[in-house]
Amino acid sequence: MASLIFRRRFTHYSPPRSLLHDNLEFYCRSWESKFRTPFSMCQFVRQLSNSARAMKVDFTDLTQPHTWYPKARRKRRNVILHVGPTNSGKTYHALKQLESSCSGIYCGPLRLLAWEVAKRLNKAKVPCDLITGQEREEVDGAKHKAVTVEMADVTSDYDCAVVDEIQMLGCRTRGFSFTRALLGISVDELHLCGDAAAVPLIQEILKVTDDIVKVQYYERLSPLVPLKVPLGSFANIKTGDCIVTFSRREIYSIKKQIENGGKHLCSVVYGSLPPETRTRQATMFNDENSELDVLVASDAIGMGLNLNISRIIFSTLKKFDGVEMRDLSVSEIKQIGGRAGRYRSIFPVGEVTCLDAEDLPLLNSSLSSPSPIIEKAGLFPSFDLLFMYSRLHPTYSMHQTLEHFLENAKLSANYFIADCEEMLKVAAVIDELPLNLNDKYLFCISPVDMSDDISSQGLTQFAQSYSRNGIVRLREIFTPGTLKVPKTQTALKELESVHKVLDLYVWLSFHMEDSFPDRELASSQKAICSMLIEEFLERLGWQKPSPKKLLGRSRLKSLSSQDSRHYF
Ligand SMILES: Nc1ncnc2c1ncn2[C@@H]1O[C@H](COP(=O)(O)OP(=O)(O)OP(=O)(O)O)[C@@H](O)[C@H]1O
Numbered sequence: 308m309a310s311l312i313f314r315r316r317f318t319h320y321s322p323p324r325s326l327l328h329d330n331l332e333f334y335c336r337s338w339e340s341k342f343r344t345p346f347s348m349c350q351f352v353r354q355l356s357n358s359a360r361a362m363k364v365d366f367t368d369l370t371q372p373h374t375w376y377p378k379a380r381r382k383r384r385n386v387i388l389h390v391g392p393t394n395s396g397k398t399y400h401a402l403k404q405l406e407s408s409c410s411g412i413y414c415g416p417l418r419l420l421a422w423e424v425a426k427r428l429n430k431a432k433v434p435c436d437l438i439t440g441q442e443r444e445e446v447d448g449a450k451h452k453a454v455t456v457e458m459a460d461v462t463s464d465y466d467c468a469v470v471d472e473i474q475m476l477g478c479r480t481r482g483f484s485f486t487r488a489l490l491g492i493s494v495d496e497l498h499l500c501g502d503a504a505a506v507p508l509i510q511e512i513l514k515v516t517d518d519i520v521k522v523q524y525y526e527r528l529s530p531l532v533p534l535k536v537p538l539g540s541f542a543n544i545k546t547g548d549c550i551v552t553f554s555r556r557e558i559y560s561i562k563k564q565i566e567n568g569g570k571h572l573c574s575v576v577y578g579s580l581p582p583e584t585r586t587r588q589a590t591m592f593n594d595e596n597s598e599l600d601v602l603v604a605s606d607a608i609g610m611g612l613n614l615n616i617s618r619i620i621f622s623t624l625k626k627f628d629g630v631e632m633r634d635l636s637v638s639e640i641k642q643i644g645g646r647a648g649r650y651r652s653i654f655p656v657g658e659v660t661c662l663d664a665e666d667l668p669l670l671n672s673s674l675s676s677p678s679p680i681i682e683k684a685g686l687f688p689s690f691d692l693l694f695m696y697s698r699l700h701p702t703y704s705m706h707q708t709l710e711h712f713l714e715n716a717k718l719s720a721n722y723f724i725a726d727c728e729e730m731l732k733v734a735a736v737i738d739e740l741p742l743n744l745n746d747k748y749l750f751c752i753s754p755v756d757m758s759d760d761i762s763s764q765g766l767t768q769f770a771q772s773y774s775r776n777g778i779v780r781l782r783e784i785f786t787p788g789t790l791k792v793p794k795t796q797t798a799l800k801e802l803e804s805v806h807k808v809l810d811l812y813v814w815l816s817f818h819m820e821d822s823f824p825d826r827e828l829a830s831s832q833k834a835i836c837s838m839l840i841e842e843f844l845e846r847l848g849w850q851k852p853s854p855k856k857l858l859g860r861s862r863l864k865s866l867s868s869q870d871s872r873h874y875f
Pocket residue numbers: 392393394395396397398399400500528613649650651
């Protein structure tokens with residue numbers, strides 16, 4: 308590791324651009340060679356729109372998505388599907404191949420997984436860049452990359468690629484990015500890791516690509532035992548237990564109940580905690596010398612974190628999914644339950660149970676059933692297609708373009724169109740502003756949480772300021788030095804939202820570098836948010852702070868001395 312110099316290079320990185328122009332540029336260059344005439348992109352697009360109109364080309368025809376990736380189609384890829392239950396060594400084996408390849412890319416569903424893989428490869432003296440929507444860590448001489456799946460590079464050639472948790476291609480909102488990686492990565496050897504439920508669909512999808520597909524099945528490396536008795540009461544909690552529940556209010560209430568018993572201290576992990584805070588909470592739980600010996604978590608632990616869990620206890624088997632309260636699915640129960648008993652950890656045998664006896668039948672039947680087969684993969688039009696479509700309908704707003712495109716989209720039986728509710732909400736907001744389609748598309752695909760008031764307000768202000776001045780200074784809407792340790796749940800939630808807005812700024816800064824120049828400030832304020840949240844979590848328990856932690860606290864005090872009532 309010493310010989311590898313991690314360098315943060317805040318330069319414009321090509322994948323976001325290629326995300327927008329996967330193919331247009333490619334076709335433009337092929338036309339140039341075909342007609343032996345140089346085309347500017349602008350001439351090319353004009354020409355293409357005219358011909359499309361004349362030839363009645365239907366840009367909403369998405370029935371052949373494999374043809375969107377000409378570079379990958381020039382190869383006959385060896386595709387190896389590593390499938391099996393959780394904790395069966397699927398990712399481990401795929402990463403071994405990546406590590407021994409000359410060049411490669413790992414695509415994971417979470418930033419935490421990309422971080423872990425970059426760390427692992429660099430430690431093994433295989434220089435590896437880390438690229439997520441919000442981070443670029445480039446390593447000298449790197450020919451490998453660990454990325455979040457949305458950043459999968461479909462424009463370069465690789466020897467080896469790994470797409471982890473490939474069953475997520477069936478996810479309503481993010482599935483299309485897995486489909487893009489599956490069809491689009493130009494690689495000799497493609498390793499796909501995940502649930503066996505995705506095998507028939509992937510085999511079907513890859514029939515038209517001429518790739519060679521092999522399936523490798525895995526068995527669990529350590530036993531997973533469904534218990535016959537429920538936990539009954541939090542008085543029966545033991546070291547190494549993880550209680551799973553689905554609302555942050557419940558998470559904090561359970562943490563309090565357990566800690567009031569005076570025997571255990573709890574780490575917490577849930578979706579809206581900053582990723583670095585989640586990692587640190589998990590690390591403290593894993594550390595045998597730390598006093599935090601119990602975990603209270605949401606389904607955010609279902610993927611990505613390496614946890615030394617002895618027993619998973621479902622406090623409920625119901626979850627609010629944004630629309631309604633529903634039972635957990637078989638695959639959710641298996642994925643979460645399977646976190647108990649990590650191979651080669653201090654708890655090699657995992658156990659699973661519920662808090663209440665009435666949930667045991669559903670738990671046991673789910674654990675013993677196979678996950679239902681995934682029938683369709685997500686798809687979303689590339690910017691190119693939307694762009695060409697909008698040229699044919701120049702009076703449409705972004706919202707109308709998206710809505711009409713999706714309504715008219717034609718799909719083959721293996722695909723469904725991604726759920727674009729969030730994007731349509733953003734489109735409705737930014738259509739009020741004088742922005743071009745490219746900018747609007749970027750705001751639409753940005754990682755904003757429109758159900759969070761502060762987060763959506765942040766996006767609106769960024770877009771307004773950008774359309775007005777062409778440049779967005781963070782200080783216009785955020786005063787550094789105003790953050791402080793939250794004292795209430797409401798203040799905590801607010802700080803989590805502030806973190807999301809800063810995260811959004813960093814994301815935008817990677818796509819529009821000149822217009823969002825304060826990336827470093829936003830990143831440092833994000834780090835402060837995470838520290839303050841951790842400070843809150845620490846104060847919530849009865850743990851005595853160590854002298855080292857007290858030192859950190861006084862530094863934070865000076866940063867948070869002013870009132871933080873409002874940032875946006
Ligand atoms: N052959 C092996 N030798 C040493 N450690 C291994 C081996 N196989 C797997 N492991 C370790 O076991 C743990 C589980 O492996 P891995 O993460 O590959 O499982 P997985 O099947 O991908 O699980 P999940 O479905 O949860 O992603 C990891 O900590 C991994 O490093």
